[in-house]
């Protein structure tokens with residue numbers, strides 16, 4: 001479904017990724033680990049065509065991404081939800097408005113504005129449904145800033161689901177919360193992804209969580225893929241990154 005062949009990404013003289021080969025099948029639940037600066041965010045941004053490679057081949061759903069028209073690129077991105085490291089929520093907006101923003105790329109800006117100011121009954125129903133899926137249906141009309149960190153994470157997942165995506169990319173969505181909350185978040189995403197056959201790629205700095213919940217773990221180091229394992233064990237992962245012992249926080 002997503003195919004990367006010998007991908008290199010350079011920012012000026014800085015090589016953020018080099019020689020990346022990767023095959024991702026529909027419905028996979030994959031974690032991405034690696035020290036800070038190893039290229040996790042850069043890799044995730046290639047998977048929704050936010051970044052184009054400096055060299056190499058990037059194919060998503062059979063489409064060779066660098067040759068797509070802007071319109072085709074937009075259509076492609078609509079089906080790939082991205083949860084950024086800071087969650088990307090506007091804290092002064094209501095929860096339902098943040099969720100509507102999940103579809104900001106799908107419509108003409110005037111249509112979007114209208115939806116935003118006067119959401120249709122069917123949009124509100126769908127939003128209520130996705131909030132129900134993430135366990136906080138009662139927060140529909142709350143101002144986002146009044147929610148706890150864990151609840152805001154759930155809003156970010158609900159916003160992703162509202163896009164009706166085939167793929168969710170999540171950039172360290174659980175790095176800022178305590179271990180119990182991180183665990184329940186990963187469990188929630190896994191349950192939703194399995195039920196809806198959504199492909200998930202999540203960068204994560206907790207090796208224990210990566211091993212416990214993800215059937216496939218990919219490891220990056222200095223822009224290179226150093227691990228792609230379907231039977232990872234915690235010690236192997238810890239020793240792989242031992243030299244960068246100040247944790248895997250990215």
Ligand SMILES: Nc1ncnc2c1ncn2[C@@H]1O[C@H](COP(=O)(O)OP(=O)(O)O)[C@@H](O)[C@H]1O
Pocket residue numbers: 011014015016034035036037038039040041042043250
């Ligand atoms: N937009 C950018 N412009 C310049 N350099 C960048 C940009 N994005 C990432 N980099 C560089 O690429 C490397 C990988 O960064 P990143 O993908 O953010 O790593 P990680 O997410 O693993 O911490 C770093 O050296 C970083 O400074």
Ligand SMILES: [Mg+2]
Pocket residue numbers: 040041042085171250
């Ligand atoms: Mg990062």
